[in-house]
Structure formats: C-alpha cells, structure tokens
Amino acid sequence: xFVLVVLALVGLxxxxxxxxxxxxxxxFAGGNGRMELKRLDVATLYSGRVVEMxxxxxxxxAKNQVLAELSSDQTSSKLxxxxxxxxxxxxxxxxxxxxxxxxxxxxxxxxxxxxNTRQLRSDxxxxxxxxRRRLADRDAAxxxxxxxxxxxxxxxxxxxxxxxxxxxxxxxxxxxxxxAPKAGRVEYRIAEAGNVLGEGSKxxxxxxxxxxxxxxxxxxxTIGKLKLGDEARIVLDGMNAVWPAKVxxxxxxxxxxxxxxxxxxxRQKLMYKVKxxxxxxxxLQYSGLLKGGxxxxxxxxxxxSKAWPQQWQVNLPSVKQPAKGV
Numbered sequence: 001x002f003v004l005v006v007l008a009l010v011g012l013x014x015x016x017x018x019x020x021x022x023x024x025x026x027x028f029a030g031g032n033g034r035m036e037l038k039r040l041d042v043a044t045l046y047s048g049r050v051v052e053m054x055x056x057x058x059x060x061x062a063k064n065q066v067l068a069e070l071s072s073d074q075t076s077s078k079l080x081x082x083x084x085x086x087x088x089x090x091x092x093x094x095x096x097x098x099x100x101x102x103x104x105x106x107x108x109x110x111x112x113x114x115x116n117t118r119q120l121r122s123d124x125x126x127x128x129x130x131x132r133r134r135l136a137d138r139d140a141a142x143x144x145x146x147x148x149x150x151x152x153x154x155x156x157x158x159x160x161x162x163x164x165x166x167x168x169x170x171x172x173x174x175x176x177x178x179x180a181p182k183a184g185r186v187e188y189r190i191a192e193a194g195n196v197l198g199e200g201s202k203x204x205x206x207x208x209x210x211x212x213x214x215x216x217x218x219x220x221x222t223i224g225k226l227k228l229g230d231e232a233r234i235v236l237d238g239m240n241a242v243w244p245a246k247v248x249x250x251x252x253x254x255x256x257x258x259x260x261x262x263x264x265x266x267r268q269k270l271m272y273k274v275k276x277x278x279x280x281x282x283x284l285q286y287s288g289l290l291k292g293g294x295x296x297x298x299x300x301x302x303x304x305s306k307a308w309p310q311q312w313q314v315n316l317p318s319v320k321q322p323a324k325g326v
Contacts, residue, residue: 027303029226031216031274035236035294038211040184042067042204045175050195055204057189060287061180067204068178068191079170086162093159096152103148107141114138184208185287209287210280213248216298217257217271225302226250232276233312236296239289242315247300248277276300282316289317 024030048070055067117134120126184206191203214234218226232245251273276298283290299312 024299025306025309027306028299028301029218029222030297030299031218032295032297033214033216035290035292035296036213036215036275037185037207037209037290037292038213039187040181040206040208041190041202042178042181042206043200043202044070044178044197045199046070047198047201048176048196050191050193050197050203052193053189053191055186055189057186059186060209061184061186061206063180063182065180066177067180067186070176070178070197079166082162082165086159086166089155089158089162092155093152096148096155100145100148100152103141103145107138107145110134110138110141178203180204180206182206182208183210207292209290210284212278212283212290213275214245214278214296214298215273215275218274219271220254223250223272223274226274226300227302230300230302231304232298232300233308233314234276234278234296234298235312236294239294239296239317240315241317242312243278244282244314245276245278245298247274249273249275274298274300286317 051069051071053068054065055061061067114131114134114137117126117131121128121131186204187207188205190205191197191201197203226247228247228250230247232247234243234245235241236243254270254272257271278290301308
C-alpha cells in the first residue's frame with residue numbers, strides 16, 4: 001500500500017508538472033515549430049558555360065555582388081559587331097549631311113537661274129521653252145534636296161538601331177556576371193565551374209537574413225482568435241533568449257500536423273499553419289545566431305489587455321553577430 005501511495009503521488013506530481021509547462025495563460029496561444037529563412041534561387045538569364053564560381057556555401061554576400069561568371073565570348077563578339085554597325089551608320093549620316101549641303105547649293109543655283117530667266121523672259125530675251133526648262137531644273141533640285149534629307153533620316157535611324165543593339169548586347173554581356181539580387185547568405189552552390197547552363201538554370205541558392213520566421217500549428221478553436229500583426233514571442237531550444245515577433249501569416253486551409261510538431265492534444269490531426277516573423281532589423285543584427293532548422297516555441301498574445309508573463313519578456317543575446325558585407 002505504501003508503494004502504491006508513493007507511485008500515485010509521483011504520478012500526480014509529474015502530471016501537475018507537465019500541465020504547468022503545457023498550459024498557457026488566458027489570452028495567449030502557442031506551439032512549437034522550426035525556424036525558416038526565406039530562400040532566393042538565383043538563376044541565369046542566358047545560357048552559357050560557368051567560368052568561375054565566386055562564392056562558397058555559407059558566405060555572406062552583399063547586394064549586386066558577383067556570385068558566378070559565365071562565358072561571354074559570343075556576346076562580346078555581338079557587341080563588337082553592333083559597335084561596328086553603329087560606326088558605319090554614323091559615317092552614312094555624315095555622307096548624307098554632305099549630300100544635303102551639296103543639293104541645297106545646287107538648288108540655290110537652279111533658283112538663281114530661274115529668277116534670271118524669268119527676268120529675261122519679261123524682257124522677251126529668252127523663249128518660253130527655256131523658262132520651262134529652268135523651272136524644271138529648279139524643281140529637280142528641290143527633289144534632290146528632299147531625297148538627300150530622306151537618306152539622312154534613314155542613316156540616323158540606322159544609328160539609333162545600332163545603338164539599341166549595342167544596349168541589348170551590353171546588357172546580355174553584363175548578365176553573364178550572375179549577381180546577388182539582395183544581401184544574404186549562400187545556402188547551396190548549385191552550379192560549378194565548367195557546367196553548361198541553359199536559360200533560367202539555377203546557380204546559387206541564397207537565404208535572406210532579414211526574413212526569419214517560426215511556423216507553428218494551432219487548432220481551429222485558437223486560430224479564430226488570431227489576426228495578422230498580433231504580437232508574439234519566440235523561444236529557441238538551447239538559446240537563452242526571447243525574440244520579439246509578429247503574426248505574419250495565417251493559413252486559410254487546415255493541414256495534417258507535421259510529425260516534428262508536438263501538439264497539446266495529440267488527437268488533433270488537422271491544424272492551421274501560423275508564421276511568426278522576427279523584425280528584419282533584429283534578424284539582421286543576429287544573423288549569425290538565427291539559422292534555418294532551429295526548433296523552438298512560439299507564443300502569441302491575441303488579447304492585448306493581457307500583460308506578457310515575465311518569462312516571455314523580450315531578452316535578446318548580448319553578443320550581436322552582424323553579417324559580413326550586409
């Protein structure tokens with residue numbers, strides 16, 4: 001009997017202890033999950049052979065930093081050809097301008113001859129056919145001026161077309177250098193030197209250190225109390241810190257609870273995914289500590305009239321680890 005009483009007391013103590021750890025104060029909800037960092041897959045815009053990979057996995061990179069270099073022999077040749085086309089077009093423009101000047105001068109001479117012939121005709125010193133011939137010569141000179149002006153406009157259009165080709169080729173040539181769209185940490189080197197990549201092939205996978213979330217799963221009777229922007233706290237396993245967060249996402253569809261998530265009631269199978277996002281400034285300051293895959297608990301306050309318990313007050317680590325190059 002004594003042994004049975006002791007076992008009963010021990011069982012009661014364990015149950016009370018478990019309940020004290022699993023029960024949440026009124027106005028709060030919570031669950032456990034894994035830390036996630038937003039992934040950015042950087043891909044090629046054009047096909048080509050990888051000449052050199054500029055980064056390794058785990059490196060921190062700044063915005064517009066070169067991640068990889070692709071071969072640019074073809075685009076360089078096209079760029080040289082486009083520049084040669086522009087040079088020829090510019091020479092044609094110069095020729096057209098000279099032709100316009102010559103034809104305008106010829107038109108002035110023809111106009112002077114016509115004016116003199118009209119004066120002579122008024123004095124009946126030349127015949128009417130001669131006057132008509134001078135008039136025809138003047139009209140022909142005007143037509144030649146217009147033809148030269150049209151050739152000039154065509155040459156100018158060719159210059160613009162060549163410049164557009166230069167711009168497009170220069171852009172393609174620049175795109176042979178694969179750059180980071182924003183600051184982040186290299187997660188995977190998907191391509192290696194010597195690989196031949198097609199258009200849209202992935203080269204590097206980046207993690208955004210400013211977009212850090214913890215996904216928790218909550219039941220239906222709790223999800224209806226939450227709203228976007230609700231204040232939250234994150235406590236990661238093995239880390240003596242409490243991170244500030246806000247509700248950034250609430251799934252509209254229930255799903256089966258992942259195996260790595262422990263719920264308060266294991267009979268609950270369908271749960272709603274909720275993302276708790278750490279403020280970008282805080283995430284960036286501690287980017288060396290916050291890593292994808294870390295497990296922890298998230299707590300959400302859906303009743304603003306309730307004060308945060310002492311154990312969930314924000315408590316950031318004293319050592320900041322800023323990301324290099326960010």
